[in-house]
Amino acid sequence: MRPVGALGSTCTEESTFLRIAPLGRVSVYQKRSRMALNLCAAGRPILFALMLSVFLGEGAASSIVNMRRITHPTVQQTLAGKAVLPCVFTLQTSSSPQPPHVLWTRIRGPAEGQGAPHEQTVLSAKGDVIKVNKAFSGRVMLPGYAASALNATMEISSLRTNDSGTYHCQVVMGNDYERDTVPLVVSGVVFHYQAPSSRYALSFTDAQRACQENSAQMATPAQLWAAYYDGFASCSAGWLDDQTVRYSVQLPELGCYGHKEYSAGVRNYGKRDPKELFDVYCFAKELDGEVFHSLVPGRLSLSSASDRCVSLGGQLATVGQLYLAWRAGLDSCAPGWLSDGSVRYPVTWRRPDCGGGQLGVRTITPNSTTDNTTALYDAYCYRGKMKDSGSISQIYTSLWKPWSYLTDSSDADSAGTGSST
Structure with missing residues (x-):
């Protein structure tokens, strides 16, 4: 399997084989494993499958449960963007009349560093039945699932900051089980900005310049909506990059237009004359x-x-x-x-x-x-960040030395070094 849209190198893989004999005896075989088998770490679905196999008696003969766990590099995308999380069932399986069961979950750290990590179901699929968690409704899909039920790669659109976390894809087909782990990081932040002199003092051109001077660019409507779903609110009308003026409302606020007929969302003043004066909503992408x-x-x-x-x-x-x-x-x-x-x-x-x-x-x-x-x-x-010029010098030196040996150059030992004064 190859990581899609990910940062980093190749994924890591573990294959484990469990022989379930009569009377519930379990023998474990591991292939190229980096750690001892931990059934709890494999997740509740596999433990449940093993218990069914034992107690329902899968016949008198022993059977093999084949497990594979794959960890992909971190996928990093920006706010309001799209992420593709890879998961393709690659184990050799025997023909089964039942379609595979796919389960995507996400683990997030505790809120504000307190409490225990929380695991949340994102999507489950079996055959033509696909169920999606309300928090991801309209934003997740399995683009390759219709062509192959073994392709459980998931696409998340309209990314929000709180979509970040560690995602697990679990695919069970008969006695074969695969669990892919894909960390996702959603980067970037939307912020409200007003001129240092006063509120509502920026033309559209001034607003563009203000964002640029503050290591950002004008936010898009999609980014402001994503920030709203993350809890962002500001009762200040501000420019967006499409020349519309909007602001985000979470709770009723006196003095904020619309508080009496309160409904949460992003208020839109529509496209405005670029000479009109407002604040601006900027989007900062990455801290280098x-x-x-x-x-x-x-x-x-x-x-x-x-x-x-x-x-x-x-x-x-x-x-x-x-x-x-x-x-x-x-x-x-x-x-x-x-x-x-x-x-x-x-x-x-x-x-x-x-x-x-x-x-x-x-x-x-x-x-x-x-x-x-x-x-x-x-x-x-x-x-x-300081640029590491030493690594460039080392590359230059390593390329220079073989050539110097061929040409018998006496400068081989001094290549890539600086003179001291």
């Missing part, structure tokens, strides 16, 4: 580096915060970079400067004395006056 909190005794003004980050080998983080770092787990209750002159802080763990018990990137001030630049706060810095 690190965001870190920096503090000094006495705090920092905006200019000294910028100098501080430069002295640490970085620069003041943008709003988009801070949102991506928050999504990755950055948590701090200390307000700090960002590159646009705003003061914000990321809250990942809910607590009453931090951000009012709310999660997200909290804003202290929109920097509405010029005097605000002299206020004192900490700083959030961004430092990009």
Whole structure:
């Protein structure tokens, strides 16, 4: 099996053979296994199948249960995109009048790091009967299943952040069982942005520029909807990339248009004149580096915060970079400067004395006056990944040496090294 749309190298595979003899005796044979067999790790469906085989008495003769477990590389796709999770039953099977039973489940970590991981059924299929969990309704399909019931590859569209997790595909056909594991990571974050000077001050062109200056691009309607389903809400009308103006509503809010006739969803003002002034919704895709909190005794003004980050080998983080770092787990209750002159802080763990018990990137001030630049706060810095030039030098050296041996060049030992001064 080959991973589809995945990052990384080849998948790993384990094959296990269980001989079930009369009276319930079970013998285990493993082939190229990397770990001891653990029936509980194989999941409830296989344990149930084994119990049926034993207690219903599959005849007096012994039978073989053939299991294969395959782990695929992580699949990574962006918010509102599409992911293909591979699962193709490849075991050699005997002819069976019954179609295979397919079960897709997802395991997510505990909410806010508390409690136990939760396993959720995504989809089950047997023959022409396919059942889908309501949370995935209209978004999942088995594109190859109609042509072959052994192809259980699943496609998820309109991806949401909370779709991330470890997916298991379990296919049972007679005495043959296969379990594929596919981790999925949905990256990117939608955030509301307003001009540092005031609310509703951005034309369509200004909105595009504002997102770009904050390590992002204008969000699409699909991305705003995906963020809404993840719980995002903002009672501020903002530009999207199709020149429409919209905002997301989760709960009734006084002063927010539509709160009286409340219905959750994304409000749409339609396509607007590009010269009109609104806020904007931006989408930050990926963080190619690190965001870190920096503090000094006495705090920092905006200019000294910028100098501080430069002295640490970085620069003041943008709003988009801070949102991506928050999504990755950055948590701090200390307000700090960002590159646009705003003061914000990321809250990942809910607590009453931090951000009012709310999660997200909290804003202290929109920097509405010029005097605000002299206020004192900490700083959030961004430092990009360092490129490893050493590996390039090693490749150059390894290519140079064989040629130098053939030409008897005396420079072989000095290739790829720098001179010191």
